[in-house]
Amino acid sequence: MTINGAPARADSWISVVNPATGRVFAQAPDCSAAQLDQAVAAARQAFTTWRKVPLEERQALVRKAGTRLIENAPELSRLFTQEQGRPVGAAEQEIAGAGLWMHAVAQMAPPIHVSEDSAAQLVETRYVPLGVICAISPWNFPVSLAMWKVAPALVAGNTIVLKPSPFTPLCTLRIGQIFAEILPAGVLNVISGGDALGPLMTAHPGFDKISFTGSSATGKRVMESAAKDLKRVTLELGGNDAAIVMPDVDLDEVAEKIFFGAFFNTSQICVATKRLYVHDSIYDDLRDRLVAIAQRTKVGDGSEQGTVLGPIQNERQYRRVSELLEDARNANLTLLHGGEVPNNGGYFIPLTIVDNPPENARVVQEEAFGPILPMLRFTEIDEVIERVNDSEYGLAGAVWSKDTDKALEIARSIETGTVWINQNLMLRPDTAFGGRKNSGLGVENGLDGLLEYMAPQAVYLARG
Missing domain, CATH: 3.40.605.10 (Aldehyde Dehydrogenase; Chain A, domain 1)
Structure with missing residues (x-):
């Protein structure tokens, strides 16, 4: 000291x-x-x-x-x-x-x-x-x-x-x-x-x-x-940050950006995407791309060559994320996993995408702060904005769309301190950062x- x-x-x-x-x-x-x-x-x-x-x-x-x-x-x-x-x-x-x-x-x-x-x-x-x-x-x-x-x-x-x-x-x-x-x-x-x-x-x-x-x-x-x-x-x-993906996006261009916006630092980021709302017309294609990225992303010891994502940082958080994952299994939700993770006593959890769970599922309502990403379908923009804002948190959010005017309109409707458009996890020392609600x-x-x-x-x- x-x-x-x-x-x-x-x-x-x-x-x-x-x-x-x-x-x-x-x-x-x-x-x-x-x-x-x-x-x-x-x-x-x-x-x-x-x-x-x-x-x-x-x-x-x-x-x-x-x-x-x-x-x-x-x-x-x-x-x-x-x-x-x-x-x-x-x-x-x-x-x-x-x-x-x-x-x-x-x-x-x-x-x-x-x-x-x-x-x-x-x-x-x-x-x-x-x-x-x-x-x-x-x-x-x-x-x-x-x-x-x-x-x-x-x-x-x-x-x-x-x-x-x-x-x-x-x-x-x-x-x-x-x-x-x-x-x-x-x-x-x-x-x-x-x-x-x-x-x-x-x-x-x-x-x-x-x-x-x-x-x-x-x-x-x-x-x-x-x-x-x-x-x-x-x-x-904390935050239970949501991203909205509109149907006009180029999936080849945005899929990896969306993936790491959710999973960077093994999802242990207060502003990471923790609820991913995807328009029904592109939902399946984006889901499949994200699962493919998860399967080729190496999770392991950060001191080893080639490791992209490390473990959950501590045992307390590991137990919490594991319990949330078990709750999703017990609720018969569809879990899509990435590649294998080490089984050596470290705090590793496989990268997991939850396929269109109900809005009231714990994995949607709670902040996981670990590599579990619920993907949810939507069709109407007013309805999805209401779902996004129906949260006790208000830290950050994201909108993905080629129509920047429409994206700005959506962003201004999101009740958070920060909103990104066609990017995420971008913070600057000269720009205010703060949260609303809890x-x-x-x-x-x-x-x-x-x-x-x-x-x-x-x-x-x-x-x-």
């Missing part, structure tokens, strides 16, 4: 499991309540000076940190694969991409709004940092989603205590060591621990804001904890995301 710019050892440890084998391969520190207090105190002390560092200097340090992350991507990628499961090449892309993301955020600056600038008075609204940020990041994209929090919080002038998921703590702990060579002591503190640490953090009175990425159920508990002392919160939560509260990325880490302050200056 890194607390106040220095290494911090723990008295107890948590086990880190390689999901491709199901076996423990490392230990990570289990932060104590006393060490959490130390981290918060260090961040609080550092905030008194960091907030006064000129914006340009803070931006330069975040940019430098991003560069160091890119430089260390090859070293970190194999560790990433061991703890997260994704193939090494894709792991390196995430780490280097997170560094480039930091570069982009480092170019952002909060605006100053001038309401009046006259002989009588100057009235302006500027944005000031909040203080100490509690940042809790998930296991599916452990590096990039952590940097989504770190970069804007630091540019805004805050200090941070960052906790990675107990399932994927190692890369983030190493990044804390790397960044300690760049950032002033106490500005970024990185701790790790088991399931008890998160609630200790969200209830801690020393934080001014909580930024959390994870499940909707946990997000609600975070919000409840934050309400006790009115901490600000940003919650990026998919979250607040915004990450873009100028809106930067301002989530700041508070407006109106200043009135009398001149006469």
Whole structure:
């Protein structure tokens, strides 16, 4: 761990499991309540000076940190694969991409709004940092989603205590060591621990804001904890994202894009396609293409050559996805599987397409967060939009059509924070990302995301 710019050892440890084998391969520190207090105190002390560092200097340090992350991507990628499961090449892309993301955020600056600038008075609204940020990041994209929090919080002038998921703590702990060579002591503190640490953090009175990425159920508990002392919160939560495929698409062109929009990272993406609504006239042809892609896509250990998709990241999620798959079997749904997966104790589940299940099936209504994709037929566009929006979630969605005007009309009818047309999984550091309904509260990325880490302050200056 890194607390106040220095290494911090723990008295107890948590086990880190390689999901491709199901076996423990490392230990990570289990932060104590006393060490959490130390981290918060260090961040609080550092905030008194960091907030006064000129914006340009803070931006330069975040940019430098991003560069160091890119430089260390090859070293970190194999560790990433061991703890997260994704193939090494894709792991390196995430780490280097997170560094480039930091570069982009480092170019952002909060605006100053001038309401009046006259002989009588100057009235302006500027944005000031909040203080100490509690940042809790998930296991599916452990590096990039952590940097989504770190970069804007630091540019805004805050200090941070960052906790990675107990399932994927190692890369983030190493990044804390790397960044300690760049950032002033106490500005970024990185701790790790088991399931008890998160609630200790969200209830801690020393934080001014909580930024959390994870499940909707946990997000609600975070919000409840934050309400006790009115901490600000940003919650990026789950989604049961739907895609609509119109009859005019070129199936040869879009089939693989649709497939990986659903199955990339073994479907462990909050914005992955999790419900695929396909027009009846092309349903069979697209289904057959997707099954064929699934059968030739290698699922296995991410450290092995040729692996495209890795395991489910942890045993808890593996059991949940397995139970959902078993429920579909018991309901006599038609399951179309991809190729064989390793049977070695790792958390592997075959890529599975569920052929036109009923709308009320659990596999349709619940977010699997694993490689199970329900395909559903439709004929009328108004009816399918209603089905798409009949969800407790509202994170992202997609429309596939050659008629871009019609696709835009459909997209604007979908009740989600993000909608893609003829693409998917595309996110940008300069564009706001947030969810509706049970998919979250607040915004990450873009100028809106930067301002989530700041508070407006109106200043009135009398001149006469």
